[in-house]
Amino acid sequence: MxxxxxxxxxxxxxxxxxxxxxxxxxxxxxxxGAIAGAIAAEPMRQTIHALVGFGTRHTLSDTASDxxxxxxxxxxxxxxxxxxxxxxxxxLEVVTPAQAVSGPRIPAPTEVxxxxxxxxxxGDPQRVIVLTAHLDSRVSDVMNASADAPGAxxxxxxxxxxxxxxxxxxxxxxxxxxxxxxxxxxEQGLYGGKVLAQYARDRHWQVEADLNNDIVGAWLGQxxxxxxxxxxLFSESTRETETPQEARQxxxxxxxxxxxxxxxxxxxxxLVERWIPDWRVDLVYRVDRFGRGSDHEAFNAxxxxxxxxxxxxxxxxxxxxxxxxxxxVAYGDTIxxxxxxxxxxxxxxxxxxxxxxxxxxxPPEHLAIAGAVTPDTVLTWHAPADPQAAALAGYxxxxxxxxxxxxxxxxxxxxxxxxxxxxxxxxxxxxxxxSVSTDGYESPVEFPGPVGAxxxxxxxxx
Ligand SMILES: [Zn+2]
Numbered sequence: 001m002x003x004x005x006x007x008x009x010x011x012x013x014x015x016x017x018x019x020x021x022x023x024x025x026x027x028x029x030x031x032x033g034a035i036a037g038a039i040a041a042e043p044m045r046q047t048i049h050a051l052v053g054f055g056t057r058h059t060l061s062d063t064a065s066d067x068x069x070x071x072x073x074x075x076x077x078x079x080x081x082x083x084x085x086x087x088x089x090x091x092l093e094v095v096t097p098a099q100a101v102s103g104p105r106i107p108a109p110t111e112v113x114x115x116x117x118x119x120x121x122x123g124d125p126q127r128v129i130v131l132t133a134h135l136d137s138r139v140s141d142v143m144n145a146s147a148d149a150p151g152a153x154x155x156x157x158x159x160x161x162x163x164x165x166x167x168x169x170x171x172x173x174x175x176x177x178x179x180x181x182x183x184x185x186x187e188q189g190l191y192g193g194k195v196l197a198q199y200a201r202d203r204h205w206q207v208e209a210d211l212n213n214d215i216v217g218a219w220l221g222q223x224x225x226x227x228x229x230x231x232x233l234f235s236e237s238t239r240e241t242e243t244p245q246e247a248r249q250x251x252x253x254x255x256x257x258x259x260x261x262x263x264x265x266x267x268x269x270x271l272v273e274r275w276i277p278d279w280r281v282d283l284v285y286r287v288d289r290f291g292r293g294s295d296h297e298a299f300n301a302x303x304x305x306x307x308x309x310x311x312x313x314x315x316x317x318x319x320x321x322x323x324x325x326x327x328x329v330a331y332g333d334t335i336x337x338x339x340x341x342x343x344x345x346x347x348x349x350x351x352x353x354x355x356x357x358x359x360x361x362x363p364p365e366h367l368a369i370a371g372a373v374t375p376d377t378v379l380t381w382h383a384p385a386d387p388q389a390a391a392l393a394g395y396x397x398x399x400x401x402x403x404x405x406x407x408x409x410x411x412x413x414x415x416x417x418x419x420x421x422x423x424x425x426x427x428x429x430x431x432x433x434x435s436v437s438t439d440g441y442e443s444p445v446e447f448p449g450p451v452g453a454x455x456x457x458x459x460x461x462x
Contacts, residue, residue, distance in 0.1 A: 025437070025439065035352055036348040044343055045340050051152075051160075054069060056070075056148060057136050057149065058146075059110065060106065060143070091120075091170050095116050098111050099112055103188065114199075119179070120177050121175050121177040121178075122175055123391070124362075125176070127206050128176065128208065129354050130178075131210075131354055132212045132295050134158065134185075140320060149333070153311075156217070162181070164347050164351075165347055174355070177358075190297060194298040197299045206362075208357060210304060210306035211354060212307065213309045214310060216231070218339055219339060233307055233310075234308045235285070236262070236286075238451060240297075249449065259451060261300060265283050272349045275348075275352050281349065311342070311346075318331070357443075359439065360435060363446035363455075364381035364383065366380075367381040367447075367453065377425065392437060394415045394436055399431045433446055434446070
């Protein structure tokens with residue numbers, strides 16, 4: 001029945017036939033292919049080897065030693081960022097935001113320090129794309145700060161990914177800012193994510209995406225499942241900061257699968273599967289693994305779009321385990337379980353997404369939808385209010401069946417702030433709009449109303 005409606009819409013839409021024929025700006029994005037191709041496995045093997053060499057990187061471990069503990073590991077990461085910056089003419093500013101925290105897993109106030117590199121955007125530096133992973137590691141007892149905790153996959157793999165993405169992306173100039181965050185305190189209560197999310201808020205950064213990576217170095221699951229050509233990408237369904245009023249509105253207007261984090265995840269999947277051959281991004285419609293979490297949630301807690309990559313399947317004998325052999329089975333998160341070519345594909349996934357997002361203008365603002373009790377759907381919006389609007393060519397309107405997971409239909413509109421879809425009934429579809437640059441870079445699709453907004457334009461009480 002819906003296909004019939006679309007056919008009818010096409011037949012009725014003589015006036016918009018030209019528009020439908022317009023493909024939009026040509027896609028001139030060779031840089032993305034070059035970025036994907038430049039990601040290498042060997043530097044990541046070296047990174048994880050170095051990280052494992054610090055014995056433990058537990059958040060409560062020694063900070064004075066130069067060879068063991070979280071302090072030595074932090075300084076090593078700082079040195080890596082400094083070296084990458086030197087190679088790009090000082091393009092990275094390295095900062096170490098920190099907070100003294102205590103909690104159920106941090107009995108005495110302890111400084112949680114992140115190591116962060118900032119690659120300032122040339123067009124709109126306040127627009128920020130964040131890549132994150134956590135440096136700290138643990139064994140079976142989360143309070144044990146002295147036993148060897150190699151953390152090769154959890155989350156040495158993520159740290160290696162962030163450093164390798166920085167090495168490659170720092171060779172390019174982007175309109176928006178890219179922030180590379182190597183975080184601490186994750187295993188003790190996701191503290192490092194909170195430190196960085198707050199640091200971003202204090203600087204009035206507009207965080208358009210946090211791409212978090214936690215356990216991305218292996219694909220073989222404990223039961224023998226898993227696929228080396230797939231990665232999982234977790235995203236929250238609705239914004240964590242949604243008000244009861246907004247939830248009531250969503251109940252009647254839809255959007256329970258269309259928060260900005262979800263549409264960011266869809267964007268990554270669609271983009272990356274074009275650039276990396278024989279590779280699939282499996283979207284998981286859940287904030288993270290069942291009952292478990294990671295640092296992207298700190299961004300979600302402030303209302304920012306944030307998602308988390310995880311390997312295709314997991315072997316729990318290699319996570320949060322004392323190093324030991326039991327009944328002939330080796331336990332522990334050791335480097336021999338890391339597949340560096342697999343890690344390189346997930347790193348390329350992140351780098352392509354982080355390289356594409358700044359090329360697009362921000363998604364439209366104040367996106368609204370109307371059309372109830374009429375045969376047509378009308379979307380209205382404001383142009384993104386940022387300096388990058390200069391690079392804006394227009395907008396692409398997307399729609400899909402309400403039970404479809406991916407956007408299936410689209411139509412190009414030029415530099416307008418209203419789009420009418422004649423004969424396409426608002427009741428039967430989900431709709432969204434993406435901004436498009438003159439060189440064909442598209443923003444994520446934004447769903448109308450506060451449920452889908454990438455930018456929170458209304459200040460809310462905490
Ligand atoms: Zn982790």
